[in-house]
Amino acid sequence: MPGAVIEFANVSKVYDSGDTGLDDVSFAVQPGEFVFLVGASGSGKSTAMRLLLKEIDATAGTISVAGRELNAIPRRRVPYYRRNLGVVFQDYKLLPNRTVYENVAYALQVTGGSRRDIRDKVPDILRLTGLSLKLHNLPDQLSGGEQQRVSVARAFVNHPPLLLADEPTGNLDPETSIGIMQLLYRINKTGTTVVVATHDVEMVNKMRRRVIELSNGRVVRDEQAGAYAARESTREFAVRMRSDT
């Protein structure tokens, strides 16, 4: 499918230990989509995420991101590829010795961003994520939800075309989780494609977005949940998420 942001074509991954991560998986994600990748532990969600990050390579099949085949990217070029992705992890993966501001700034420094660039962009993104008052706090002085917000801010500060989130709400309570999902929703509304791996079924059902379900490394469900208002504002979205139905 041309123009797809992510395209998995018959992708399999067998680990050195003999375990199967993915088994002949195919799907495509179009620009601007908000996709959930769900499944129990060991279903292959994390394998798919790690493949997209090029932390590991597929055993068979091809993965393309924005038209680039991942197998064709040499190891040396991997850092440059990763700069086109925003990544959010379950355990936040913040740099422990840096303040909120410095953590977000690091993502820009890595790409050679000038000091001026950093001064312009970092406060903006921190305002967007509601961290303006925590600028000079270290990660261990923040709550889990706040740390995850920093992580999202860092992932989005470069305005990447694709944002990957691996269990972003795995360590958070429901109310905080809604806040994070709201943030991801807002980012998605700017046109960024968002892929969220999660096992929080309730959350997925409420979001009413496309769901790709994996089980034992295979795609068992891929449905376009059409029953949502695409033009829903972030506020409307939050209200709906907090309602019980």
Next chain:
Amino acid sequence: MRIGFFLREALRALRRNAVPSFAAMATVLVTVMLLGVFIPVVQATTGAANEVRGRVIADVFMVNDATARDIERVRNILENDTPHVANLEYVSKEQAYAAEKKKHPEAYQALGTVNPLPAMFRITPDDPDNITKIVNSLSPVGPGGDRTVVDSAIDEVSNKREDTDKILSVTRVVKLTTALLAALLVIASVLLVANTIRLSLYARRREVEVMKLVGATDWFIRWPFVIEGVLVGAIGGLLAVLLLAVLKIALVDPLADQFELIAAPETMNFPLLIALLLFASVAVSAAGSGISLRRFLRV
């Protein structure tokens, strides 16, 4: 901007990881001090051993009634036809008598005016290990196993065999031992510094992993670590050198006026030693950081 950024990153790492950085610095300091003390000691020992080896000599004793012509002839042989001779000293009957009389006045009093001592040449070889060649050339081993002499005016060629053998083997052992100790100390220092650096890096491997996931290139991550290594090495080395200088001025220099051994000319001069130690400490810790990091960069 890049260099400034890397430098700031390195300084931040030093500040934020004060304890491991201090451990690495202390390790550099201690090892550099050890090396700084040991290197001159090794050199002084080697110098002393060489001086002792300089005492290896061969004496060519003339027959008791050798004439002036005989002596001239033998001198000619020794000067022109004998290889490996570095220095030649003639001791006449009278000189030998005077020297011995001074050493053992009572014994020579009993002898009266009789001079039993022969004239002789004292040969210093160019290399102590060549002494046997000189002896063999002047006094070849005959077919019967007995030694003969090349000139009838020579009574006997003596290299005080036992003394020579002892000196040569002892100095060889001393030289070998100090060389071995020096090599071991250098290896131990490098391993110790590398290990300390590796430990401090291990504590930060998660940080490196995150940097890679955000899209940092290997060298972008590595440079601050290398600069940090340079700083740690330079500071540790500098402190060690300062301490060494204090030791030298306070302890060694006053002693040197009283004992010749410590001021042995063979020891390396102090500025060169300092330069070498500083360079080594910086190079080892910088390379150690850069290389140890490689393991954690594979994400």
